[in-house]
Amino acid sequence: MEKNKIIEVRNLVKKYGEFAAVKGISFDVYEHEIFGLLGPNGAGKSTTLEIIETLREKTEGQVTVGGFDLDTAPNDIKKIIGVQLQSSGYYPGLNLVELIEMFGGLYNQPVQPIELLRLFNLEDKAKAKYKELSGGQKQRFSIATTLINKPRIIFLDEPTTGLDPQARRNLWDLILQVRAQGTTVVITTHYMDEAEFLCDRCAIVDSGQVIAIDSPDALIDNLVSKGFERSKEVKKANLEDVFIHLTGKDLRES
Numbered sequence: 376m377e378k379n380k381i382i383e384v385r386n387l388v389k390k391y392g393e394f395a396a397v398k399g400i401s402f403d404v405y406e407h408e409i410f411g412l413l414g415p416n417g418a419g420k421s422t423t424l425e426i427i428e429t430l431r432e433k434t435e436g437q438v439t440v441g442g443f444d445l446d447t448a449p450n451d452i453k454k455i456i457g458v459q460l461q462s463s464g465y466y467p468g469l470n471l472v473e474l475i476e477m478f479g480g481l482y483n484q485p486v487q488p489i490e491l492l493r494l495f496n497l498e499d500k501a502k503a504k505y506k507e508l509s510g511g512q513k514q515r516f517s518i519a520t521t522l523i524n525k526p527r528i529i530f531l532d533e534p535t536t537g538l539d540p541q542a543r544r545n546l547w548d549l550i551l552q553v554r555a556q557g558t559t560v561v562i563t564t565h566y567m568d569e570a571e572f573l574c575d576r577c578a579i580v581d582s583g584q585v586i587a588i589d590s591p592d593a594l595i596d597n598l599v600s601k602g603f604e605r606s607k608e609v610k611k612a613n614l615e616d617v618f619i620h621l622t623g624k625d626l627r628e629s
């Protein structure tokens with residue numbers, strides 16, 4: 376079956392003055408996949424994502440999202456994407472339901488706040504303020520808000536940074552659930568176990584260039600085929616397994 380390209384990036388260049396932060400990046404994202412952008416700090420991931428999200432001007436190259444050209448139809452792109460807002464956008468006086476209603480108003484979209492909160496296990500926080508939430512709950516709410524305009528693609532920037540192991544796993548399940556409902560997900564992360572678990576394909580970006588792009592499995596097989604072996608024999612469990620085994624599998628925040 377021919378896969379449908381929902382994002383096409385061709386020879387993307389971004390210069391800040393003389394400095395080229397993105398040096399001719401090309402990649403495609405297919406509809407319904409979870410696509411990861413991986414790479415060290417400063418590699419150019421955020422710059423690339425923000426250009427695709429219409430939040431930053433590019434210097435050169437072509438970008439289409441959902442068939443819309445970034446140069447000629449940025450407003451059409453805005454309508455079909457969901458982005459995480461900076462937490463400073465969450466008015467401190469409003470509770471979660473009121474925030475969702477406000478964003479729905481901004482997007483001119485009817486919203487069902489309780490249903491959205493239920494999907495993200497936040498129903499009992501409906502009347503809470505954002506600042507009263509735990510780290511995991513904040514992240515879940517932030518991802519929930521990306522869905523308010525019923526986008527075809529959502530962009531998640533390091534969604535599990537700073538979370539405990541249970542909350543990270545809980546978020547992984549939610550991201551899989553969002554994808555199962557037909558949404559394409561583009562994610563950045565510094566956790567390679569997360570990328571391995573979630574991503575159908577990932578691009579590894581370094582110094583403004585894509586240096587590898589494939590499924591996690593194929594990238595690993597490729598390294599192994601070159602004779603790579605881990606220096607230490609791997610045990611049947613790791614410290615994270617110990618942590619989860621001892622503290623329980625469930626989310627415990629409240």
Ligand code: ADP
Nearest residue numbers: 391394396414415416417418419420421422423
């Ligand atoms: P990443 O998301 O992979 O950490 P960024 O896209 O944030 O990388 O940054 C890529 C490079 O561009 C870095 O060297 C960063 O310092 C530089 N950069 C990012 N934003 C700006 C800006 N507004 N002005 C100048 N340089 C910037």
